[in-house]
Amino acid sequence: MKQLQDSKLVFFGKMTASTTHEMKNVFAIIKESSGLMEDIMSFTDDIPETAKIKLAKIIDKIKGQVERGNNLTQRINRFAHSSDALIADTDLNEIVSRLVNMSERLAKMKNISLELVPAADPIMITTKPVELLMAQFYCLEYLFYFLPDGGKVSATIKNPESKPTIRFQIESLPSNPGGKIDDATLSGKWSELEEICKCLNANATVDDKLCITITLPVKPTG
């Protein structure tokens, strides 16, 4: 059963990554086409100046959106490659930034801003990448639930005494917190986090519902 689950993950990762590569080709065509329009404008004298200004603005918008689309595609690609190996050597800074980047949209929908505070140097660990991404996601979900609208959450990566940690912390509370806190829902979310932490041989602690710290082993066991 576990083997089938793993195969499913690898399958989804491969298919998604393959599609993102194709999307890069699409962006490349749009980018070169807008570039050609730009070239034609600069190499042609008989285009009225007002038209040139308007076209230049349109081309800038196209370029901006290509950049945006390409960045998103790269994020999805990195995310999809997380399932390439069930256990992999990874830089903790990189894998946290992967999850934070992918969660920006979810945060934005709740008017929450996310801040990544990486460690100064890479922290190499051997871990289960998908499970680690899930653990981070559960932390954010937990805090987002507690912080229904507004505010800021930071993800800080440290390595005190060679114990790699990720700390998710509510940095600022909204002036008028909305929504209802349901203890049963919070407890359910916490159980999910604990369950996934077991797979990682990691430890999760919560401090006053404002800060969750995951302490990871340098190498997983089990």
Next chain:
Amino acid sequence: MDKIKILLVDDEEDFVETLSERIQMRNFDAEIAFNGQEALQLIKNKTPDVMVLDLKMPGMEGMEVLRRVKKDFQNVQVVVLTGHGSEKDEEEARNLGAFEYHQKPVDFNILVKTIKNAYKNKIDNTMISSAL
């Protein structure tokens, strides 16, 4: 000075035709091949200074084209430009002798700069070979 001869190899027709037009506007001599076999055929008749090569194409893959070009036409500088590449692909391409490796979409000015540097590298290599 002779124009730099460039061969663009990519199965994405819209991409490669647009790229070719932009390159020709900069006074380079650009030819197009839509697959690996066509590229190897073209190169025999008109050897380019620089080849801009995609990796994933129907038929012969770009990596195989690179391998054959570096074996039979060592002077041709190959710039890989791909939307499909991984870090492993980049390492392999560089080991096979690729001059540079870019991911799509690349900044056009960076690509032009790479082509010029690749051409300069070809001239330098030719001069060293002649001196030896």
